[in-house]
Structures are given as C-alpha cells and as structure tokens.
Amino acid sequence: MELFSYLEQYGYEQVVFCHDRASGLRAIIAIHDTTLGPALGGCRMWTYASEEDALLDALRLARGMTYKAAAAGLNLGGGKTVVIGNPKTDKSEALFRALGRYIQSLGGRYITAEDVGTDVRDMDLIHLETDYVTGVSQAYGSSGNPSPMTALGVFRGLQATARQVFGTDDVAGRTVAIQGLGSVGFALAQLLHEHGARLIVTDINQEALARAKSELDAEVVAPADILSVPCDILAPCALGGVLNDDTIPKLRCQAIAGSANNQLADDRHGDLLHERGILYAPDFVINAGGLINVADELEGYHPERARKKVEGIYEIMRNLYDLAQREGIPSHRAANRLAEQRIETMRQVRSSFIRGEKSALGRKGDGRG
Ligand code: NAD
Numbered sequence: 001m002e003l004f005s006y007l008e009q010y011g012y013e014q015v016v017f018c019h020d021r022a023s024g025l026r027a028i029i030a031i032h033d034t035t036l037g038p039a040l041g042g043c044r045m046w047t048y049a050s051e052e053d054a055l056l057d058a059l060r061l062a063r064g065m066t067y068k069a070a071a072a073g074l075n076l077g078g079g080k081t082v083v084i085g086n087p088k089t090d091k092s093e094a095l096f097r098a099l100g101r102y103i104q105s106l107g108g109r110y111i112t113a114e115d116v117g118t119d120v121r122d123m124d125l126i127h128l129e130t131d132y133v134t135g136v137s138q139a140y141g142s143s144g145n146p147s148p149m150t151a152l153g154v155f156r157g158l159q160a161t162a163r164q165v166f167g168t169d170d171v172a173g174r175t176v177a178i179q180g181l182g183s184v185g186f187a188l189a190q191l192l193h194e195h196g197a198r199l200i201v202t203d204i205n206q207e208a209l210a211r212a213k214s215e216l217d218a219e220v221v222a223p224a225d226i227l228s229v230p231c232d233i234l235a236p237c238a239l240g241g242v243l244n245d246d247t248i249p250k251l252r253c254q255a256i257a258g259s260a261n262n263q264l265a266d267d268r269h270g271d272l273l274h275e276r277g278i279l280y281a282p283d284f285v286i287n288a289g290g291l292i293n294v295a296d297e298l299e300g301y302h303p304e305r306a307r308k309k310v311e312g313i314y315e316i317m318r319n320l321y322d323l324a325q326r327e328g329i330p331s332h333r334a335a336n337r338l339a340e341q342r343i344e345t346m347r348q349v350r351s352s353f354i355r356g357e358k359s360a361l362g363r364k365g366d367g368r369g
Contacts, residue, residue, distance in 0.1 A: 001052055010063055014109070015055075018102040023094035026085070028055055029102065030062035031110055032078040035347045038108055039079025040134070040295060041065040042115025043099070043122070045087040058082040064284065065291075070339035072288040073309075073316065074295050079110045087117035096122050100129030108132055113294055134294045143301045146290030150259055151187030153289025153313040158192075158233060158257040160317035161281045165255045166232070169314075172196030177231040177253065179223075180238025181208035184259040184287075188237060189216050202226040203238070228252055236260040243269050248276065257281035270332035282335035285316060 007015070016029040031039045041062055048054040058080050066078025083099065085091075103112055103126065114123055114135040123136045136142045143149075158176070159169035166174070176192050177200040178185050189199055189212055199218035202225070203209050212218040221229055227247045234253040236242045240262035248269060256263070256278060263283045264270050273280045289310040296306035316338075324334035 001056070003055075006059065010059075012059065012062070015059070016102065016106070018099060020095075020098035023092060023098040024085075024090070025083070025095050025098040027081055027083045027099055027102070028058045029081045029106070029110055030055075030058040030079060031106075032059075032062040033066040033343065034077035034079075034109060035343050035350075036070060036077050037075040038111050038132075039065070039077040040069065040074075040111045040113065040291070041078060041080035042113045043081040043083060043118050043126075044115040045083040045085055045091070045117030045122075047086045048082070048084055051084070054082050054084050066343070067336060067339040068284040068288055068291060069295075070342045071282075071285045071316065071320075071335055072292055073312065073342075074292065076111075076295055080115075081110075081112055083117075091122065093125055096125035097129050100126035100133070103132050104130035106132070111298070134297045141297065141301055143293050143297050143303075143306065145183070146293050147183035148187050149293035149306065149310050150287055150290040151184045151191060152307070153292065153310045154184065154188050154235070154237075154257065154259045154286050155191040156311050156314040157281050157286035157317045158188075158235065160314045160321070161255045161257045161279060161286075162233065163318070164321045165279050170195075173198065174233065175200060175231040176233045176235055177201070177221075177226055177229050178235045178237055179203075179226045179242065179258070180236070180260070181205070181212055182237065185235070185237030186212070188235060188259065189218065193217070200226070200229050200231055233257055236263050241265045243273065243280075245269075248272050251276070251278060253278060255279040255281070257286055258283070259287045261287065264332060267332065270330050274330035279321075280331050281317060282320070282332045285320060285335050285338075286313065289313060 012032050014031040018027040061080040062078050069076040111132045120137055123133050126133045127136045138144050162171055163169040175198045178189055179202055181201055181203045193216040199216055200221055201212045201218045202221050202223045209220050213220055228250040230252040233255045235258035237259045240260055243263050244265035261283055270280055292309045293306045320334050320338055324331045
C-alpha cells in the first residue's frame, strides 16, 4: 500500500505508530480529520493477520468516526487506535499505560474509548497516564453502558423514518422485524413494545427469544427468515453486511432502521435499496446514540443533557431525508453529504481570527482540563 497516497486521497491528518519494547505494545493511532474538534474513536485490540491489515483497519475506522461525529452534530473529529495483539492473552497494565502515554503525547488531538477487544478496565489503565480517554469506570464520572442510549437513538431515528414513509411517527400497530436481541436490540424492542408496535424477532440466543416472547409478546422466527418476513420496518441489530446482493431482492419491508454497523455490504447496495423503494436509515447516523452519550463525558457527564442530545437523532434524520428528497439521492449518500457539508461549512466559519478562541469542546478549553 502506498501510505501517503492513501492519506492524501481520503484527507487523513496523522498516523502514529506506537512501539514500546518493555510492554510489547504495537499500536497504530489514526487521526482522520480534526476540523470540528479532537478526534474521538475507540481502541480496538485484535490479532490482525498482517500489519497492513491493522493499518487499514485503523484508517478505515478513523474515517468512519469523522463522518459519524459530523453527522451527529458533535464538535469532534474522527480517529481510532488499533492494538495488535490477542485481547485474551496479551493484555497487561504496562501495555495500556504505554498506550496511554502515547495518547497523552498527542496533547488532546485524539481521545480514546472502548471498542472490540477492550473494556472499562483497559480504559482505567490508560486513564492512569492520560485524561484523553472516555468510557472509564463510573467512579471517575463515566457515562456507563452506551447501549440503552444507542437504542433510544435508533428508536427516535426509526420514528423519523416511519414519518417519512408512512406520514406519521406513531409506531403503534406497525410491524417491526428485529434481527438480534442483544444489548441494543432488546432495549429497542422494549421501546417499540411500549409504543404499541408489533414485533417479529430472531436471535441465536434462545434465552433472549424466550424473554421477548413472554415480556414483549413478540413473534419469533428462525434467523434465516428474518430478512424476508413481511413487515413495515426491518431493524438489523446484530451483524454487518446484511444488506447485500442475496438479501436485498428478498426484503419485504418498506424501510430499514437498525443499530448494526456497516449494514450495507457495499455502498452500491444503498443505491439498490433506493431503486427498490425501500428507505434506508444510514447506520452511522441512526446508531450514533452511544457516541453522543460518551462525548457528553468531555463536558462532565450529565445524563439528562446526553439523553436530549441523543433524542436529537430524530431531527438529524428528518434533515437527512429532506436533503435526500431535495437532491433526489439515496439516503446513504445524503448522510455522507450532510457530514461533509458540516465539516466544510465549519472549516470556513472558524477560519476568522478571534483572540483566545474557545476550543471546539467549549468551556473546558482543551476538553479534558
Ligand atoms: P450484542 O452482542 O449485545 O448483540 C448482538 C445480538 O445479535 C446477540 O444477541 C447475538 O446473539 C445476536 N446474533 C448474532 N448473530 C446472529 C444471527 N446470525 N442472527 C440473529 N441474531 C444474531 O451487540 P450490541 O451491543 O447489541 O450491538 C448490536 C449491533 O449494533 C452491532 O452491530 C454493533 O456494532 C452495533 N452498535 C452497537 C452500539 C452499542 O452502543 N452497543 C453502538 C453502535 C452500534
């Protein structure tokens, strides 16, 4: 891979290779774009097949975070860390403290968080060396488990989607098919049930299915059938890549609104959905509740304020669908445009000189005091 051409093509700012002999740390911090504010993005630990795979993952995920934060209206840029190693066997205090020191050395340009392969204990270790970390123990003022907030955001985004398709955001009597009743899927199912929706669900976990049946009056179908059941709205809340050449022709829904990351196997599948007249709620916009929640920690976590901001996903989705309609483009392309437009506009707005300018994070100056 030609690294600098890749960075140039997608507008990356910085890539940091971190090596620490004593702890065995091998990590890559990718900072994509900090126009809106410091780059926030999780720290992934994984046994990558090659160093190039690790680098590409860091780059791809960092860029995704720029779009997600921008579309969510946050004053944050996009970044990501990958640690090369086995999360089951290679973790140590020294490893995460060494990483924490590298993060500290970036002076707040990058703020880390949990991701696949890391957890709150690892964040606490990083926190011993730097304040530029979110998702630490609640005793340190963390926002806790993000899944309920993600589910709330998906619910509000689903309502905006229903309004676009059915003319009302009232989900009472609507049939919603949910793939995956995990932390987000089950909480979403509860919200939908409270609001009178009819649920069709699937999971590979029998316990979750039994609970959904008894507590939420849900109809259970086999995992292989969920994407083709007739329903008003399909909510993928389990795996990525579920909207692809095989599944799209089988869909019998009018809209798709779920939490799973990377639902479209490829961008062109968003175009295919558009051609089929199925409205797709872009995943990185509708599932931003967890990010919005964790970002609130940067100003001293305030649950009610965070909740209000997460509820704002409703308005964001409405704007996105308006833009898509106005421009005659599929919703996933409108989402990218919305994010890019915000970054570009803010770049221009903030180009004038003001003495002692507030940082992007507002009152706290550099965000973490
Ligand atoms: P989770 O692991 O708690 O839940 C996933 C559920 O999907 C599990 O119950 C699992 O049994 C089920 N599942 C796995 N394979 C399946 C299959 N083939 N068919 C049906 N069900 C299957 O994860 P989560 O935190 O609820 O996240 C769900 C999705 O939302 C993921 O794609 C995640 O990346 C995304 N997401 C989560 C958050 C969050 O705050 N947790 C934020 C943004 C995006």
